[in-house]
Amino acid sequence: MIRILANRMRIWLVAGLVVSSVVLSGSFINAAQAQKGPIKVGFSMALTGALAGGGKQALEAMKIWRDDINAKGGMLGRQVDLVYYDDQTNPKNVPGIYAKLLDVDKVDFIVSGYGTNLIAPAMPVAIDREVVFMGLFGMNNNKKWKYEKYFQILPAGPDPAVGFSSNWFEAIKSFKPKTIALVAADAEFARNLKEGAVTNAKRMGLEIVYNKNYPPKTADFTPIVRAVNAKKPDIFYIASYPNGSAGIVRALAEVGSDAKAIGGGMVGLQFAGIMAGLGPNLNGILNYDFYVPEPTMAIYPGSSELIKRYQEKVKTEGLKTDALGYYLVPWAYAYVDILGQAVNAVGKIDHDAIAEYIHKTKFTTVVGDVEFGDNGEWTESRTIVVQYQGIKNNDLGQFAKPGTRKIMLPEDIKTGDVQPFNALR
């Protein structure tokens, strides 16, 4: 009896030692990891300049992600810190910022700032240091580099320049167009976009009657719209940045156009300030988007909740940034979330292993399931085509409700039918 009790005690003792050693070793590991300090994620961001409207909302989304992941235990058991600098929407500032992030701030990971023009100058730094580089809304940045550790979140598909506008060209087929005019801002993103649009136009057999770029500091767009009108195109494709987008919409209101479809790649029309400012002048514009407050967007689980959190943050903290956040918030959250998921799954800071994991994994994110192809682009295009309809005034509130930006394509989330530009004016 005594022997049996002694054996049982011995078993309990051994079990207790095993459990306590596991617990203690865990504590030691946690303590050791905590001693290493937080994991730093570094990036440049357009917090001033022409793209700051997007950059600021992206930053706030990334801060929400940081708080979320830290609440869940962080990355590899360590808290996450964001280290960032304002690139002033100026590509010249970007290489220096990333060199400082890696050499002085000693960040563990780098992710890109917002937009093609600001990703491009960071690519050589990331490639030189052989680190994983997550991109935020880059248009074909990896085309020439073919860097295997680059991944980006713009849902434009494996051939982004073409995939970005393929749905748009699908949407205009009902007009049976024969001719097209194309105008683009003289910047990397817009030129890439126009290049893709030219490919799609040729596939449709459209005759290109006008194909020009405009410099970013153009003040008056009426001469451009008149020159396009003189060519009498059926379709008018525009790839522009915020200042140009607003200027062209105003010029269209003043000069008019007989084109049946106008828009395509106009950045900025998704920003709260510009939407409210242009108001009814937007009616009829057929443009790309990624997320709009239409009921069918429930296909992105968690997005609407995230956007509500962002909008609440803007209100309660009195942030001077986009009040709606539809355009970038889900995507800026998702691109760092994918990095976090990958690092935790790999279990160590090994850029080769993390890149390999990202390549072979389907990630579940707030923008749905995401898979990356060999070039780091999405394996499928999920760009949506919206048409501005029924905008009555300049009240921002109307853009937060369904109905002002109806989805024309993809078919499975469609909420309206595409109409000729002038039918909605």
Add this chain to the structure above:
Amino acid sequence: MDFLELLINALIAGVLLGGFFAALSIGLSICFGLLDTVNLAHPTLIVAAAFCTFLLNDVFGLDPILAGVLITPVFFVIGLVIYTAYYQFFEKNSAEALRGLAFFFGLLFITEVILIMVFGVDHRLVNAAYIGKSMGMSLGTIDVSIPYRLLVAFAVAAIMTLGLQMFLDRSFFGRATRAVHQDMMALSLMGVDPVAIKRIAFAIGLGTCGLAGALMIVVIPIEPAVGRLFIGNVFAIVVLGGLGSISGTLIAAMILGIAESVVSTFFGPSWAPAVSFGILLGVLAFRPTGLLGVGDTR
């Protein structure tokens, strides 16, 4: 739309755009052209005025041009303060060349930061009855459409230019300002305080930012850093017009506006800056003092 119709519309748009450029440049023509003060912050201060216009339009529903008229005295006072600081710290010590330049660079950045802190980084636009609409008319078989926002910008710029020209030509103060530019010592000997004259002239130049800012937000969407896009243009116009010549500034602005509009229409907008600055270089090669400049008489 035939060639002639395109050309006439392009010329009209160019003249109107030139009016807008003149409004942006006219204050600098006084500060830089007459007072030798390289105010690099001028376009950014115009953006500051544009944001003030936005605020008055958004909160009180004031017409942008009326808002511009109301904020002009405020910018006049800001001009007095800036020149006083500039004089005390730089000009008085004959350190205006490089350090003065740094001062205005600093002013540019500080103004931008203040705008970002107060208004955020979003693009802002205003609304008024004349924005987004145009006046259509027929000249025989030629249809012409004139955007009201550019027409308003042109009219206000023309009034500003004529008013300033008359003021500088016909008033004692205007002649004193020109005298400051020509011979400060002689002016002092005649019992006039050249610093006081320069302070008020600089304030007038900066006061024009009020109306120019109102016109800016009528014509284009604004954000805090948009002024940087116009630094090259406004200095080019002032130099092309002839330093200190108000009417020269207006003519130079018209030339660049017409060049930009016509080139955009017929050859593509990406050629417009090259042609504009080509004109600048060409004129300076044959007339180093600019179109209506009389040269340095000192």
